[in-house]
Amino acid sequence: MTSLKTASANAAAIVIEDGLLGDPVPLWKQTFKRLTRKRSGQVGLFLIGFMVLVAIFAPVIAPYDPNQVLIGIEQVKRRDPPCVHMFGCDVAKPQHIMGIDGNSRDVFSRLVYGSRISLMIGVVTVSVALITGVLLGSIAGYFGGWTDNVIMRCMDVILGFPSLLLAIAIVAVLGPGIVNALLAISVVSVPGYARVTRASVLSVKSQDFVAASRVLGGSKWRILFTRVLPNALTPIVVLATMGVASGILEAAGLSFLGLGAQPPTPEWGTMLGTEKDQMFSSPHLVFFPGIAIVITVLGFNLLGDGLRDALDPRLNS
């Protein structure tokens, strides 16, 4: 009997928690709660939170200026391996936990400042691609007909290229540089957003509340932007989170090839690319930037996974 009571109390608690009884809980709060219950969401949030903190407090964390050449200032040589006092490195030597790079700069400080660049790359590429893609996709989905056809066939052409290849071709035309690389990555990720938005808009626009708005005399654009689009955004949120990860990865690839951020920018891909020929003599110059990329990309991928589960309407009941 008592167990039955607890069970029903539990059930009531769950119902209240999910906002069916009592005060309505906003969707984002529910989602966040569900997100933090899943392992992938927890780990993802933790990794991203860590990276964001590193980026914000970079000047506090980094022991050196990322572009400061240490020759003449300290007793260091080019490409010195890591020296950590805790692990038995000579205390007389200056501590560089990730070593010294080919231009005699502190790798750890560059890595710390690099987090700012990588997060910026991820957010900017996704924002540009998101706005363009959502606009194109919602117009295609809502208006249909030849508008739909023209927009989606153009998207098909972009999808006809392997994304990194098209990004490379675009950078080839615009010239190497971080801004052009960002632009190229944004362009190649637009079709993904357009497709998902279109599908989502198509399913929302046939619902009754949209018809009601139309009967009330709302203009097409007004209905699209105030009624349809807000209700079609859920799958796009997931895609955008994953998009940050792939944006960072692709930008690192372009920079590695020398087509993205140019030295002396402390971008992780650039750091890897400029030192790749020294791999066999100074592996630490390649190892650490790669780890930083893995952590950041993993964080956004896991968060995306967690969000997909948290936002899945089938799991909401």
Added chain:
Amino acid sequence: MLGYAIKRLLSAIPVLFGILVVTFSLARLIPGDPCKSMLGDKVSAATCAEFVRHFGLDQPIPVQFLYYLRDIAQGDFGNSIRFSRPVTQIIIERLPMTMELAILALIVATLAGIAIGIFAARRHNTAADVGTMALANVGIAMPIFWLGLMMAYVFGVMLKGTPLWLPPSGRLSAGLSSVPFYEVWHWELAKDTFGAKFLEFVSNFYIFNALITGNWIIFIDALRHMVLPALAVATIPMAVIARMTRSSLLDVLGRDYVRTARAKGVPDNKVVRRHALGNAMLPVVTILGLQMGALLSGAVLTETVFGLAGVGRMLVEAIFARDYPIVQAFTVMIATIYVVVNLIVDLSYTYLDPRVRPQ
């Protein structure tokens, strides 16, 4: 079936046409005077006029586009600026290496990915399952050029002197060279015919060439050189395939007909192999086609890491050398391969799944 195949084939035409338009426009959007960028800054006005007339650059843009289409249809991609040789010849020399790498990586990714997926699905919610999927997540997050460099270091430097040592760069060991099968067999080839070019293309697949000529030293050596690059390229697709196989197999294993099979006493192994796996493979096939893009992009990045002379590395070098005919030709070529592979995957999907096969 045939009707659908034709329809799907026709739907690829606008995409291919669009790819040609994009690559054509990219070349026209490049800032600067094409004559000066091709022949150098000190070129005379008369030479430039002749150059412009020769390449039809004085014609209206749509006419230029038609010329472009005509040239491509004839397999003529112009001459490389840097090497002063036909781009087509460079493709014949370089593309087989990249294809070899992509095919090997695809084989590794598919076999290993499916095996890992089945392994995880059959141990659903155990430590083995969680661990494998965590590894797959890390695999997807890894930049392959970094993974390639790390593997080159571990297998090429740290394991030097052990039997596990693998060559970290190049296609063949120093002192070895691949002899084309038509030379081994003393075939008399007419120069510069399509057939001769095609045989040259085929013979540049070193592993295949060594296999058919029975040259085991070259075969083993070429294969060993490909292990690290292929593993690096395969990592991301392998992780994606493993995740897909796992979730798809779990879905199928929960269906009623599988329960029925279990209820009538079919052994667990057989349930997975004979009853569930076939149906679980359908989404995996779709993913496979999409992974071709990752494989081709991966080849571009890994060739640079492992010092392999394929199209990917050539493309990057050409961008820095402003060798636009090569950039244009390679872009068209890789995109076409990508579209065609996805077409094949789509068609095979309809063949594999009777439900989407139109009657």
